Structures are given as structure tokens and as C-alpha cells.
Amino acid sequence: MTGPLRFGVLGCADIAVRRTLPAICSHPDTTLTWVASRDPAKAARVADRFGCRATDYAGLLERDDVDAVYLPLPPSLHLEWGAQVLACGKHLLVEKPLAPDAAQAAELAQLAAESGLVLRDNMTFLHHPVHARVRELVAAGRLGEVRALHAAFCFPPLSNVDIRYSRALAGGALLDAGVYPLRCAQLMLGEQLRVAGAVLREDPDRGVDLSGQALLVSAGGVPASLAFGFEHSYGSWYTLWGSTARLHLDRAFTPPAYRQPVLRIEEQDRVEELTLAPYHQFEGSVGAFAAAARDGGRDESVWRAAALGTLRLADQIRDLAVRVPAQPRRGQPIQPAGSRAATGISAGHDGG
Ligand SMILES: NC(=O)c1ccc[n+]([C@@H]2O[C@H](COP(=O)([O-])OP(=O)(O)OC[C@H]3O[C@@H](n4cnc5c(N)ncnc54)[C@H](OP(=O)(O)O)[C@@H]3O)[C@@H](O)[C@H]2O)c1
Missing domain, CATH: 3.30.360.10 (Dihydrodipicolinate Reductase; domain 2)
Known part of the structure; x- marks a missing residue:
């Protein structure tokens, strides 16, 4: 592989817009080619903001100018979509947690190991x-x-x-x-x-x-x-x-x-x-991921084992x-509904 690792993003999540997409765009070894959303208008907005192209989830998987997919979907969807990404021969950076449980995480790890593709959870710290x-x-x-x-x-x-x-x-x-x-x-x-x-x-x-x-x-x-x-x-x-x-x-x-x-x-x-x-x-996370992909996913067993161990x-x-x-607070949203993913401008819970 020559040139920067070409990322596509499956799901215009809050964390993608706020943190990961800016990092993919600013790191010299990675570039953003496509973003995908269930909502075409949202995909177009995010693509416009980051200077790339917009599609839907299935369309992203077919792109041959996508080397790696960043997957920030809710955890219940990580195995379903992650397995399709790997089946299409693309490296996979999944948001944490890798999957809802160890059995599903092991399935993903097995698929990545068999195909020689990089699979990491985005545990940035x-x-x-x-x-x-x-x-x-x-x-x-x-x-x-x-x-x-x-x-x-x-x-x-x-x-x-x-x-x-x-x-x-x-x-x-x-x-x-x-x-x-x-x-x-x-x-x-x-x-x-x-x-x-x-x-x-x-x-x-x-x-x-x-x-x-x-x-x-x-x-x-x-x-x-x-x-x-x-x-x-x-x-x-x-x-x-x-x-x-x-x-x-x-x-x-x-x-x-x-x-x-x-x-x-x-x-x-x-x-x-x-x-x-x-x-x-x-x-640091997207750069290390790109280095691993460039290395052909040779030494990924340690990372996969740790993600599985968690x-x-x-x-x-x-x-x-x-x-x-527990007695949750009722009827008093701390942020108005939709303020996070819809706008991509909230501060978020990660203190940023
Ligand atoms: N590494 C970190 O520091 C960090 C920080 C925060 C969150 N995270 C992780 O990132 C993931 C996403 O978190 P988030 O806070 O960004 O969530 P979010 O804003 O709700 O994003 C989830 C995205 O998944 C897509 N989606 C597909 N099916 C969905 C469904 N049935 N319901 C809701 N969304 C659906 C949506 O994208 P479209 O509408 O565009 O299709 C949505 O924007 C989680 O796994 C979380 O643990 C990681």
C-alpha cells in the first residue's frame, strides 16, 4: 500500500464527527474518502464538512477506494456490520466496546485473523x-x-x-x-x-x-x-x-x-x-491503525486478545x-434530545 490509508466511516456518530474524523483528516498517514449514514441528508452534511463523499452503509462496503472502515455504531451492531466489512476485505477500526460480549468479539477476531486484516477497538487512551x-x-x-x-x-x-x-x-x-x-x-x-x-x-x-x-x-x-x-x-x-x-x-x-x-x-x-x-x-489511534494496516496486520494478535480480554x-x-x-432522573434530559449526533457540536461526555 502506498499513500495514506483511505478510511470510510460507517455511521455519522457523535464521536466520529467530534473526534475521530478530524483526527483521520489531520494525520498524514490517513485520509477520509467516504462517510455513510442511514440518513442521506446527514451523510451529505458530514461529507461537506470533512471534504469527502457521502453514501449509505451498503454503498460504503462496495467502494474500492476505501481501505479501512471506522465503525462507530451502537455496540449491538458491531458484529453484524463488522463482519460485512471484513468480508469485503477492508481493515476494521471499531469503536469500543469491540462487541457486547466476548462471544461476539471472538467471532470478529476470528474473521480478522482468517483474512489477515487489522481489527482494533478504538481505545484511544x-x-x-x-x-x-x-x-x-x-x-x-x-x-x-x-x-x-x-x-x-x-x-x-x-x-x-x-x-x-x-x-x-x-x-x-x-x-x-x-x-x-x-x-x-x-x-x-x-x-x-x-x-x-x-x-x-x-x-x-x-x-x-x-x-x-x-x-x-x-x-x-x-x-x-x-x-x-x-x-x-x-x-x-x-x-x-x-x-x-x-x-x-x-x-x-x-x-x-x-x-x-x-x-x-x-x-x-x-x-x-x-x-x-x-x-x-x-x-495516535488512527496513526497506529494505519501503521498496522501497512504492516499487513502481522502483529495484531496482542491487540485483539486485549480487546477480547476486556x-x-x-x-x-x-x-x-x-x-x-437505581432511581434514574426522569423527564429532564440533561441535553435536548438530538443535540449530540444531530449537530455534532456538543461537548460530549468525554470531557472534551
Ligand atoms: N473512543 C471514544 O473515546 C468514544 C467516545 C464516545 C463514544 N464511543 C463509542 O462510539 C460508539 C457510538 O457512540 P456515540 O456517542 O457517538 O453514539 P451516537 O452519536 O448515537 O452514534 C451512533 C451512530 O450509529 C448509527 N446508528 C445505526 N443504527 C442505529 C440505531 N438503531 N440507533 C442509533 N444509532 C444508530 C447512527 O449513525 P447514522 O444515523 O449516521 O446512520 C448514529 O449516529 C459507541 O460504541 C461508544 O461506546 C467512543
Whole structure:
């Protein structure tokens, strides 16, 4: 393959318009050729904004000037459309979660492995250099022995019509927000994690979880306490607690591209703050995806296994969870219905 990786986008989602399409357009190794929507007028609007062409979902799959498809559909549709993308010989960047459960994720992973195509979930925080720096500090013994991980991704309630409140579309806080602290635990404590217990607070009418907590334990016996949800004030952070020091990172999962991450390391009688350079993690994600595609998808098994691992943990949490009824706010949309995807100008829940 020569030239930039040519992306088509299947679904003009809020996150696509706000974050991923600008990143595809600005990264030198990627370009946007087509956008597809169920609604022709919406596709035309988005295509006009990003300087590409518009079609529908089926039309996108037939384009031979599309090397890779970015798929930001609701999770319940990831397998159905993702399988068609791979069958058409196109690389596939799927929004997180890869699928609603591990069985569907494994089907997608199998199809990608058989066809030699790149399949990744768009877990953008993994590309931010700040987490590699944390791992270096831990490996160098800066915290002593790691004794615990605490991680959280929570935000306030969304519009009543948001896909996250739909059971049929595989909404819910665990799949939408919980996958961030889960993947963080995998990154910091290793893939051999087990779920020791969990609580899910569920909306009894809509049948989706609005928030929850889970306790995991690593192969080395380190516990991880994880919180997620959309009924809290905003929080996106993790703390690694060692025998000699504690490291905290705020705005860990969805920092704006201009934010300088600050690693705060607290000891008994001393605090050190390390300020790192800002980084555009959506550009990092599409750039790494393009590099993997250029490499012919040769070394993709690690990424696929991690994405699958996240959903195995989510399955375990659902199996083990103590479920309690939550009392959702009724009739008071936090944002007017349709303000997100329809306009593409909302700030969104990711703090950007
Ligand atoms: N990586 C990140 O930081 C990040 C951040 C936010 C969200 N996400 C993920 O991105 C995905 C989309 O989230 P979002 O907030 O962008 O959602 P959204 O704005 O509701 O977008 C979903 C899109 O899917 C398409 N769609 C197809 N069938 C649909 C149906 N039956 N109901 C609703 N939409 C349907 C629509 O596109 P058309 O109308 O154009 O066909 C819609 O715009 C989710 O998997 C979410 O977890 C990732």
C-alpha cells in the first residue's frame, strides 16, 4: 500500500464527527474518502464538512477506494456490520466496546485473523505516552511494590434518548464506561485478571446498568477496584498505590489533545509532580491503525486478545454482580434530545 490509508466511516456518530474524523483528516498517514449514514441528508452534511463523499452503509462496503472502515455504531451492531466489512476485505477500526460480549468479539477476531486484516477497538487512551511513562516508573520501582489499583470513569446523566440507555442497542455503563478502567487494569496489572465481585446499579424500566463497581485481582494477587457510570459528577482517573509511594493521574482516559498530563507521586513526606507533553490520542489511534494496516496486520494478535480480554471481564462482572435498582432522573434530559449526533457540536461526555 502506498499513500495514506483511505478510511470510510460507517455511521455519522457523535464521536466520529467530534473526534475521530478530524483526527483521520489531520494525520498524514490517513485520509477520509467516504462517510455513510442511514440518513442521506446527514451523510451529505458530514461529507461537506470533512471534504469527502457521502453514501449509505451498503454503498460504503462496495467502494474500492476505501481501505479501512471506522465503525462507530451502537455496540449491538458491531458484529453484524463488522463482519460485512471484513468480508469485503477492508481493515476494521471499531469503536469500543469491540462487541457486547466476548462471544461476539471472538467471532470478529476470528474473521480478522482468517483474512489477515487489522481489527482494533478504538481505545484511544492506550496510545497516550503518559501510560507508558507510568509503566516505566512502576518497573523502575518508583512506587515500591504495587499493592492496589483504583480506577474510575464516570460522568453525569445523558439525554434520555442516548444509545447508552437502550438495552436493545447494548447500552449500559459497564460496556460504555466500565471498559476504560477494565482495560487500564489489564495494562497495569497484566491480562490474567479475575473478577472477585461486583455491584451493578440498574434502571429497572430500561434494563440497563447506570453505574457499578467491580473488584478484580491480578495473577500476582494485586486487587483492582474499578468504578464506572453515568450518574456521577465527572471523573476519569487512576491511582496506583505502592508500598512506598502512590501515583495518581487525573483526566486519564479522555484528555483533550491540548492537556498536559500531570503524574502526581505522593510519598510519606514528599510530593513530586511530573508534567508531560500534551498528546492527541485520537490521532495516535488512527496513526497506529494505519501503521498496522501497512504492516499487513502481522502483529495484531496482542491487540485483539486485549480487546477480547476486556469483554471476558465484562461478562464475568455481569455473571457475578449483585444487582440493585437505581432511581434514574426522569423527564429532564440533561441535553435536548438530538443535540449530540444531530449537530455534532456538543461537548460530549468525554470531557472534551
Ligand atoms: N473512543 C471514544 O473515546 C468514544 C467516545 C464516545 C463514544 N464511543 C463509542 O462510539 C460508539 C457510538 O457512540 P456515540 O456517542 O457517538 O453514539 P451516537 O452519536 O448515537 O452514534 C451512533 C451512530 O450509529 C448509527 N446508528 C445505526 N443504527 C442505529 C440505531 N438503531 N440507533 C442509533 N444509532 C444508530 C447512527 O449513525 P447514522 O444515523 O449516521 O446512520 C448514529 O449516529 C459507541 O460504541 C461508544 O461506546 C467512543
